Amino acid sequence: MNALNKLAYDSSGTEKVKILLKVIRNTKDDRILGILRLLLGGLFVMTGLMKLFVPMLGEAFSGQLLAANIPFYTFNVWFVPVTEVVVGVFLLLGLFSRIGSLVVINMMLVATYVHLVVDNPDLFPLQPEEPIIPLVSIAVAAYIVWCGGGAWSMDLKSSE
Numbered sequence: 001m002n003a004l005n006k007l008a009y010d011s012s013g014t015e016k017v018k019i020l021l022k023v024i025r026n027t028k029d030d031r032i033l034g035i036l037r038l039l040l041g042g043l044f045v046m047t048g049l050m051k052l053f054v055p056m057l058g059e060a061f062s063g064q065l066l067a068a069n070i071p072f073y074t075f076n077v078w079f080v081p082v083t084e085v086v087v088g089v090f091l092l093l094g095l096f097s098r099i100g101s102l103v104v105i106n107m108m109l110v111a112t113y114v115h116l117v118v119d120n121p122d123l124f125p126l127q128p129e130e131p132i133i134p135l136v137s138i139a140v141a142a143y144i145v146w147c148g149g150g151a152w153s154m155d156l157k158s159s160e
Helices: 003-009 012-025 033-053 056-065 072-094 097-117 132-147 154-159
Strands: none
Touching: 012 097, 012 132, 012 154, 033 072, 033 097, 033 132, 056 072, 056 097, 072 097, 097 132
16 A cells, blocks of 8 residues: 555554655655755755845845735745745755745745736846746746655655
């Protein structure tokens, strides 16, 4: 009986959590997948830190939120960069890579919207105005959701 069938028929709550975690963290020793995960994690750590500590980029991000009419501006101007750093660290470690990639997909969907709605090139200082980076990030994150964290990940160590 595979893990998902066992999850559906087992009555123990603790056992269900263990099986679900095993399914979520399951991956294979794929080096290309590992490299993509490391690149995506590095990108998120860097962009989050730059939004927090480089004033010009923090102001540009703030302007993007305002220009796109993103709700809860005061909350998001801090929450998004901190979340980018945390998710990036999880991806770099390869810990719960699938969950981290789902967060990435959601964040990049909003980033794609911002790129399409905001018309001011000054608000995109280190990136193209078109949503190239968000769309590539969505594709890589979707691959990680599908296959897991790959080589050099903590998820792989728990899969063995």
